Amino acid sequence: MAMAGLYRRILPSPPAIEFASSEGKQLFIEAVQHGTMEGFYRLVSYFQTQSEPEFCGLASLSMVLNALAIDPGRKWKGPWRWFDESMLDCCEPLEKVKARGISLGKLVCLANCAGAKVQAFRTNQSTIDDFRKYLHRCSTLDDCHIISSYHRVAFKQTGTGHFSPIGGYHVGQDMALILDVARFKYPPHWVPVKLLWKAMEHIDEATGQRRGFMLISRPDREPGLLYTLSCKHEDWVNIAKYLKDDVPLLLKSENLKDTQDVLTVIFASLPLNYSDFIKWVAEVRRREDSGQSLSPEEKARLALKEEVLKQVQETDLFKLVGEFLTLEGSCRKMLTLSHEKNLPEIAASVCCQGAEILNGNTGVSAGYCCRETCVRCFSANGDKPVTVVCGMVVNGNNEQEFDMLVPSSSQVRSGCCFSGTKNGIGIHPATSDVLTTLLLALPAQTWIGIKEEKLLREVQKLVCTESLPTLLQEEVLHLRRQLHLLQKYHENKVDLDLSAPPSS
Numbered sequence: 001m002a003m004a005g006l007y008r009r010i011l012p013s014p015p016a017i018e019f020a021s022s023e024g025k026q027l028f029i030e031a032v033q034h035g036t037m038e039g040f041y042r043l044v045s046y047f048q049t050q051s052e053p054e055f056c057g058l059a060s061l062s063m064v065l066n067a068l069a070i071d072p073g074r075k076w077k078g079p080w081r082w083f084d085e086s087m088l089d090c091c092e093p094l095e096k097v098k099a100r101g102i103s104l105g106k107l108v109c110l111a112n113c114a115g116a117k118v119q120a121f122r123t124n125q126s127t128i129d130d131f132r133k134y135l136h137r138c139s140t141l142d143d144c145h146i147i148s149s150y151h152r153v154a155f156k157q158t159g160t161g162h163f164s165p166i167g168g169y170h171v172g173q174d175m176a177l178i179l180d181v182a183r184f185k186y187p188p189h190w191v192p193v194k195l196l197w198k199a200m201e202h203i204d205e206a207t208g209q210r211r212g213f214m215l216i217s218r219p220d221r222e223p224g225l226l227y228t229l230s231c232k233h234e235d236w237v238n239i240a241k242y243l244k245d246d247v248p249l250l251l252k253s254e255n256l257k258d259t260q261d262v263l264t265v266i267f268a269s270l271p272l273n274y275s276d277f278i279k280w281v282a283e284v285r286r287r288e289d290s291g292q293s294l295s296p297e298e299k300a301r302l303a304l305k306e307e308v309l310k311q312v313q314e315t316d317l318f319k320l321v322g323e324f325l326t327l328e329g330s331c332r333k334m335l336t337l338s339h340e341k342n343l344p345e346i347a348a349s350v351c352c353q354g355a356e357i358l359n360g361n362t363g364v365s366a367g368y369c370c371r372e373t374c375v376r377c378f379s380a381n382g383d384k385p386v387t388v389v390c391g392m393v394v395n396g397n398n399e400q401e402f403d404m405l406v407p408s409s410s411q412v413r414s415g416c417c418f419s420g421t422k423n424g425i426g427i428h429p430a431t432s433d434v435l436t437t438l439l440l441a442l443p444a445q446t447w448i449g450i451k452e453e454k455l456l457r458e459v460q461k462l463v464c465t466e467s468l469p470t471l472l473q474e475e476v477l478h479l480r481r482q483l484h485l486l487q488k489y490h491e492n493k494v495d496l497d498l499s500a501p502p503s504s
Contacts, residue, residue, distance in 0.1 A: 009186055011187060015156065024190055031139075031170045036169045037167075037177075038139060039141060042142050049182070054097060060147045061088060062088060073281065075284075091110045105209075105494035107147070107214070116217065119214065120498040122210045131213065138215060147163055155199065169193075174193045175193060178190075225471070226308040227280055227479060235271060239277040246269070247266055248445070249449070250266070256455060259459065280428075285298070303384075304471065309429055317436050318432060375390070376390055390403055465477065
């Protein structure tokens, strides 16, 4: 015998006013006339229903990120890059969220990890008048959105804590439009701002903290052009702890004489699987009928990655790291081998990713095989040569070619598997530039324990963020923010401190 289950809930009105009611429509028209529904149109274009009862925070955030047109930089399904609840897992495992929901602090952490600009406030860190100002500001723009964390009981609704985006503001009636992501339960509805503030003042029992709201907007530039930190590997906690906590102590405890001593101290104890923590990013695409040509967007993205790589290789620190890796020693050899992959090895991974794209699922490639791989260098219409790793994926009678657009440099590399170009194929990111970038991303206070003042000044000059070219500076600051957020998450501090990661 089938259980009847629940089909929606009747929206308690008052205090809420259903968006589709006559009164709700009139409020909408008046708000549009006063220019305080500008954010609504983009939000409603990406309005989604939470896929799990506890996914209200993830659904709200993915809806806002898509409305802001922030590129996630990784595939959702097929070849499409798109934010989905299933991709928001860098600050809390999805299984945990599915079981007990997510806190405001961890949702803020997720938004930062996704590359958005975030301001977040609990009600004891702001005032209702400030909230009204934020509501008015974001409702008159289409590049700023608010997610509210509130308790349903204030609106006489069933349930407890909930997240949903705010779709607009009626100044005259002082009412906010909640685009409830639990659309199976309640439709979008207008609520008095005074009552919404009261709903946000409720204590979240999981954290003992008040609820609140977060303002989300686009970053000045898409983050993580070439490098990114990953917490997919189980040892990321140890690597992050080593970089943030252990390295400063090591530098303080040793009597270091020169920069090679500094590198030796840091790299001698660096976990060998550090390459699972910092990744370089390449674009995988399905080979279309256009053959070897690149779209203007693909060219632009690849050019930016290559410019970042070039800027890394032009730093004095890169030269020192390269020299360090050329010297004899098991430590140097293991560091190099742990991150060095030649292009045929990369080609094999392209086939795996290609199979996943064909299958429409991440991590599933059963039934597919890779018939061939190759590395090509082509130039169309007089453009700069492009290094492309190709793979042919076969499933029964079906076959599909895939390309990986590899950011590369023509510079001679020291201390790596490739010491120059071959057949026009440039050098892809590898050990020396990855380690250089990792060192640049360490917080400025990492180095202050170096006892010898002249050496300290020399090292600080090598890693000075302000002296880096703009693209590389932003890349380094993004990695530094990621490292800061991951450490906050590991120390269970994301709900104690909602402030944005340091910008320097």
